[in-house]
Amino acid sequence: MPRQATLGRLVLPRLAKGRDTADRARSRAEKRIWVMGALFAAAYLTVGGRMAVLASSEPMEPEAAGSIEAPILSTRADITDREGRILATNLATDALYAQPREMVDPEHAATELARIFPDLDKEDLLRDFTGPRRFLWIRRQISPEQVQAVHDIGEPGLLFGPREMRLYPNGPIAAHVLGGAGYGREGVESAEVIGVAGVERFFDARLRDTAQQDQPLALSLDLTVQAAMEEVLQGGMTLMNAKGAAGIILDVHTGEIVAMASLPDFDPNNRPPVPTKGDQSDNPLFNRAIQGVYELGSVFKIFAVAQAMELGLINPQTMIDTQGPLLWGRFRINDFHHYGATNTATDVIVKSSNVGTAHIALMIGPERQQQFLRELGLLEPTRIEMAEAPTGRPLLPRQWSEISLLTISYGHGMSTSPLHLAAAYAAIANGGTRVSPTLLRQDQPTPGPRIMSPEVSAEAREMLRQVVARGTASLADVPGYEVGGKTGTADKPRPSGGYYDDKVIATFAGMFPASDPRYVVVVSLDEPVETSGAEPRRTAGWTAVPVAAELIRRAAPLLGIRPAVAVASADGVTDAAN
Template sequence: MIRTPLRPLARILSARDRGENPDAIERENIRRRHEDMQDRSRARAEGRLLVLGLFFFCAFTVVGARMGVIATAEPAEPLANAGGTPIAAQRGDIVDRNGHILATNFETHSLYAQPPILIDPEAAAKGLARIFPDLSEERLIKDFTGKRKFVWIKKKISPEQKQAVHDLGDPGLLFGAREMRLYPNGPLAAHVMGGASFGKEAVNAAEVIGTAGVEKQFDTYLRDPANAGKPLQLSLDLTVQAAAERVLYGGMKIMNAKGAASILMDVHTGEVISVVSLPDFDPNDRPRPPTSGFDPSVSPLFNRAVQGVYELGSTFKIFAAAQAMELGLVTPETIIDIRGPLRWGKFRISDFHYYGKELSVTKVIAKSSNIGTARMAQQIGAERQQKFLSALGFFDATPFEIVEASGGKPLLPPNWSELSAMTISYGHGLSASPMHLAAAYAAIANGGHYVAPTILRKEGPQYGPRVMSEEVAKASRTMLRQVVTEGSASMGEVPGYAVAGKTGTADKPKPRGGYYEDKVIATFATMFPAHDPRYVLVVTLDEPSENSGSEPRRTAGWTAVPVAAELIGRIAPLLGLRPDVEPKVLAGVTLTSSN
């Protein structure tokens, strides 16, 4: 900056020439300099005040806007936060083969109390007892007036209950965000779903974990964040499952059975399209397991299709015939001596009815002759029989992807003697689950390959090792077809759908040994359409009794067979199977070609 002198020489000389005082020039310059300095200071101060004013204006604008947002937002209760590992609450959905929801998540709230900040503990306890009748008012008062600083009241509540608690107006009653498991179809496929519950919990989150069924079997997959948005797809068909449950429930009631199970399985892929166990439950409100010493089969949690191991009676006879044909010991036309009773030591094997002195192998199966089947088992031998049944899966736990399946371990004889081989050939002395039976019949239906049943959606055939030749499998299917057309399953025919199958009626064992005289397990294992099977259906009834006649009828032909026929007639169209109706020949009418 160039500083102007206070006493410029030119002006001083000029002033002296005019007779003026040069000091006046200096005073005038000092005055002007001071005025310039004041102007600059005033401008600087005004700029600073303007900036400060703008700052306060912006600050008050932000504060006012935030207050406006808070004033218009929905009130939220304060949440008590605690340090630690965050809880991952999101869980993957479960869908059926067509993408329909079987299990999903639902946002809800938990309810807890902080007694130190309760305004009126007794009024709060009284109000909660009114909203939740299952809570004890006395217990709540004790908790609220004691030394506790935190009290869980409800782990999950409905929106209506939340509003009712909110209306109590006590700041000591607080809500926490929750994500619960929801099964929108209620009891449908309950034993497959199993159920879920809370694991690690905090006031504002809870970990959802599987407790049974596929929820527990695939718990790691469903909880993995990497699978977010990718549901677990099962092989079940929701529509077929609903129809199967309805028909089986009606059949169980009509036949006066205490329980029932059914399995529908694709014979090529092993996919289980439907699996039903009755009685069932609602996984949204899963009941508690039975106490110790309680018969587990009475509980609705018991899965009869995979956990129940039963002597499955004459449904096993086709395995003896198939193995005998595979070994070249017999053909379908081979004549078998069925004169009886057949004696082995002090034991006798008899037929349910008298069928004459001899039958072909095909008729042994169609008429269900115990003696004929036992004679084929004698030719096969115990060792070869064990290998064959093992290849069909009867030595292993139920091959199915739910946790309960591991409990379906077949019961084998401790000493597999020749007598054991004979009785096992017609379904006595070896206990297995209906799921084992479905997998074994699928091998006959698909041409001789073992296929493991699965609850997961598959694409294309999933053939395992070959257990019998295609020719033997075809001959076995022909025999099973005759069981329906000429034998013990005559009520199993469904118009338009050729049905092949085998009945089985086994006396029910007593808990302490021996067998009941008036209680049976009735089973019908079937495949359809018989000429080119696509599905296997197994229906099992526990203690059925058909009482329309003068005496109770308990055999599978009178109980399980008509139920299975009704099932096939109901679900076959849902599976996309078109009925194959053969035209009847009318008397006096000749069909000619118009060409």
Template sequence: MSEPRRIALRPLARILDARQKGENPDAIERENLRLRHEQQRDKLRQRAESRLFVMAVCFFAAFSAVAFKMSVLATSEPAEPSVATSGSSIISTRADIVDREGRVLATNLVTNALYVHPHELIDPAAAAEGLAAIFDDLDADMLLRRFSSGSRFMWIRGSISPEQQQLVHDLGEPGLLFGPREMRLYPNGAVAAHVLGGARFGEQAVNAAEILGVAGVEAEFDAELRDPNRNGQPLELSLDLTVQAAVEEVLAGGMTLMNAQGASAVLMDAHTGEVISLASLPDFDPNQRPRPLLEGDPSLSPLFNRAIQGVYELGSTYKLFTVAQALEEGLVNSETMIDTQGPLRMAGFNINDFHDYGPRLSVHDVLVRSSNIGTARLAQMIGPERQQDFLGRLGLLEAIDFDMIEARQGRPIYPSNWGQLSTMTISYGHGISATQLHLAAAYATMVNGGTRVTPTLQRQAGPQLGERIISEETSALLREMLRAVVRDEEGTANLAEIPGYEVGGKTGSADKPNPQGGYYEDRVIATFASVFPANDPDYVLVVTLDEPSISVLGETRRTAGWTAVPVAAEVIRRVAPLLGLAPQDIDPEVAYRLSSSSQ
């Protein structure tokens, strides 16, 4: 770049010219000096203006960023700032779980972990002996070997009680240290254990530990429960704690009385699908969750949830679906006479009834008296394709999308080749297996007016408006038939008649499959699917007993009418007042005694 042209202060040509004209040559120098100063001034002004412009742009950008951030904060929801515990990134918070009335089912308890710095122990042998005396499952020799391994840090306990903490403190060892953290607490012990599931410690630091759900709703809603943005908002379930406790108490007594290997029950709202109670026995205390079985039959573990993991043949409870489809499709009416002459032979197999009901029964009596032959005749009219489609629309051929991770394991089992023989046996609940939860949902659909209901553990704002499966007229007929099963002397569930409460339902007794093949001759799965109040059911209750057996008048009884039915009746008698259902058409004094005994 060339140098700018400079103006000489005293140019010789102009000076000579000025002298000839008689002018002062010094004026030329002053003029040139003035021009030079003006050029320098203009250059400096331009430079200053550029710098001011750049500074103005920077200030504008900074204030704009501040203004934008303030507007975002002003329009967003207020939230408490999250603070890490002692600099740890571990999320140690976990929301409570409460029942439909806000009663606590699971919460957190502030406690301490116990760890050791072996290099800081004054007397490692005494410390090992002292810890072994405090904690029964610790061995002093094993601890001493660990202390002498050269490690500078080791965990002793993820959580300890205040009493244990004081005993450890009294040992006086500076190398035994405590780390604060929260642990999961289930204040009701084993009540609703299978629903809640349980939790364990995940990632741990000295001053914090994350809590992870391992089963039940704790695992299903793990992300939501650990979300810091919940701001302490608990997870509200549809369960009722008092009803759950009553159901478990009656079920445990019934299991003992009926000499059953296991028992389970599902109580749900027939309109909203809300599960009010879900129980499985034997159970466990989630505060001390046992380890899963590593071998053998998993159903023998107390961790096994019979209500949603147990896939069983549910026997004659399926007859309701066969009758419902035949009525809905106009193949019969409730008074149509059906041939029940037995045995009914099909593809080399004989279908028989438990009793001889004579040559003909009405459709109404086929269900009330539980005729296998009559139900199979109805299934012949329906056919395999239509039967499979109907059961599929009821949700009986797929796992239920339920609020527990275990529900995914409860996948129904049915024949891959759904032929005529399968159609007939499936009509009365043999050759097809499902869970109690499937059965409860299907019965709710049958009696609530005919719209499909999906079970849920979350509170609902109102009735579910699912797909219509049957008409309201068909649903009304089914309610009358279920009521007759309990009310009539010929019904298979007359032991479920409760003073003041109209109960309807259907029994089912299915031979238990033998793992070696075939079925046991003296072991059954006994089920009673009940609805109440029968004229306009609000609730569905399904009770199942595994291998029940009771002696009546010197004779061994295993069928549902003698085992599951009386247990379910006692459950209804206990929980109906808790659900706000007052006894009807009963002496006031008797009603008061019934209500008082249920408290």
């Protein structure tokens, strides 16, 4: 075999084997390159995506590592009046905070912030900006104008976070009913809006429920009547030199509170802090209509007379002993004036005789009196839908003795709130069934348990009408609206015991129209004194009654009640009926 052929047989297999080895190495190298390329691409996308997320998100206030909390929800449903008018809503705004380590010129920032927000102190801000703090809240919520002013400072360490704030577009109107809201859990990007008082706190869970965000909470209040009430009460406080006032208008059939006010009041957009000292009842946050429990005086007399009629002990024409004074042990019961030896039960109410009412109470007895007042709802807190309702607990005698029987019959010896009184008068006005006051709009009445017969209810209403027509509440006789009601003047108790000689709670409780009542009205003034005459006058007939009359005059047309008119006279003049 030739030499070349021998070499070919030896070399060619080796070359083929080398080519196979090189091909396998090249294939492995290409795979490695693709894998490394894919890893680099994944890493690039991950880093790029994370950078995009960070660039589009708000900075977070530092939190402890490892804490797991529910997300902060800032949404809250609106609150409206019975006609759908907004009483409370949420408004998008901003919070202002600082990251001192990012600041370029802390001194300039402190100076400008103190100029924009006069309540802030420049030195305190500068101390915070130059200290060890990494995060500092400056304002939980600021206006758009303030946002622009802070922007103009040009300080990168001053930052904004989105906020939802609770807005009360009507200012102080219905402040005590609404109560107010504040912030709960907070982060930079959001904060919980929580109720702190009133219906905001009572219905907090419902208002924060994301499933009901589009369903406003409809209250029973009528915004126009509420505004009229507050204006009248404010004027009455000024004219009568009173330190406080409360007013209620309540539907006698449904129990709906159409208006309820307590003065002095506050603006829930800027709710003041709760005082830590002094008399809480003098603070604007104190709700006199439901938290204030007072001896309300002669407005209670109709309860004793109505119960006695319901028991069959008397009728409106029964003659009652009114010869005073009535002596009971060491106690002496007198009347404001001498009313003669006897009067009809109707005139006991019209003239407001303590002695006559006490004699009627003796016919009833302590146990039956206590049971009747309990049925009227006067012995326990009201269940009104407000956080403060449980604090309005009536003050009752430790032992319901016979002297308690006598004094309670004419409104002394136990203390209740104006709202208790309104609900009890509604039972007389609506035909004799108990009413549960509510702040929620009702579609139809829900009858309560019967307390007195329709006949007794009608007789009691006629007595109250006579009080206005010819008795102590004659200044409440608003032409065209047939008002019925009762006055009550009670001396205020001293903290040390006994009663003041020159400080009273003056109250008028009434209903209109008296022949077929639709609404109960209660007006109460704290320490009023009418000074237009030669002598100061503090009784309810001179103080609370004129204010209540003006309230009825203003509110009745807003409630859709037309004044009754008499038949035209011969000369063609038509007068409003009294």
